[in-house]
Amino acid sequence: MATRLSDLFGNSRIIAGLLVNLLSSICIVFINKWIYVHYGFPNMTLTLIHFVMTWLGLFICQKMDIFAPKSLRPSKILLLALSFCGFVVFTNLSLQSNTIGTYQLAKVMTTPVIIAIQTMYYRKTFSTKIKLTLVPITLGVILNSYYDVRFNLMGMIFATLGVLVTSLYQVWVGAKQHELQVNSMQLLYYQAPMSSAFLLVLVPFFEPLTGDGGIFGPWSFLALFMVLLSGVIAFLVNLSIYWIIGNTSPVTYNMFGHFKFCITLLGGYVLFQDPLSLNQGLGILCTLTGILAYTHFKLAEQEEGKSRLTQRP
Structure with missing residues (x-):
């Protein structure tokens, strides 16, 4: 009986964690898009608020002994903090400038770019099957972008920069975690906080501080509430991702990611009336097929690697 209760409690926690991640990951996209469309809140300032809220949330978490901070030299994470700024700012600019469908599919290109970076600069090898899955992923993104009736050049530039910086950031995060032995x-x-400091210096040069569109401008209570809510949700996204990775399997995490991808795309078309042509739909299906194939082969290779390790004498 005690074992059953323990299992039930454990499963309930996992379901709750997945739901928090699902809701927060989807809400952050829709709320940010809503803020950009309906309030025109400045992008870098919103990113700065996200960073500050994330740090405050983590500060509370460490006070509650959810994790133990580890002393790190600022010079060791300087480049990482800069890339963190770039990755969030450019992805938010992509969201601001593109339809949610194009924004979501552009983010998928992070996987091929990461593979290219790791192959060229880290001498990491990937199987032919993994490389072939990048074909439908890339083709689908190109199809969707080409037939997007709201296509705009600046949006694609932001999306491209977002993909490049995000890819670098993700590669560096993995390397730094290994190098510094931190989670x-x-x-x-x-x-x-380091990224917040960088943006705090940059914001006055790129965005107005007062007047319409400035951080100290005449914002309505609802606009400020939405901005703060966006910051809280940004923290929940980060926290729930960490929790899911630590408490579920890679299969669960990846398949759940695909589900969020589909829901976010659907929500974009429903909430913001983003147009969807047949060719765009084919592009989305093509990309989703590539993502599923990549996940399948990647997880199979990981399992194969684990079985080889266990079979060694």
């Missing part, structure tokens, strides 16, 4: 929360705890 993602410990790294983010030091990285978030």
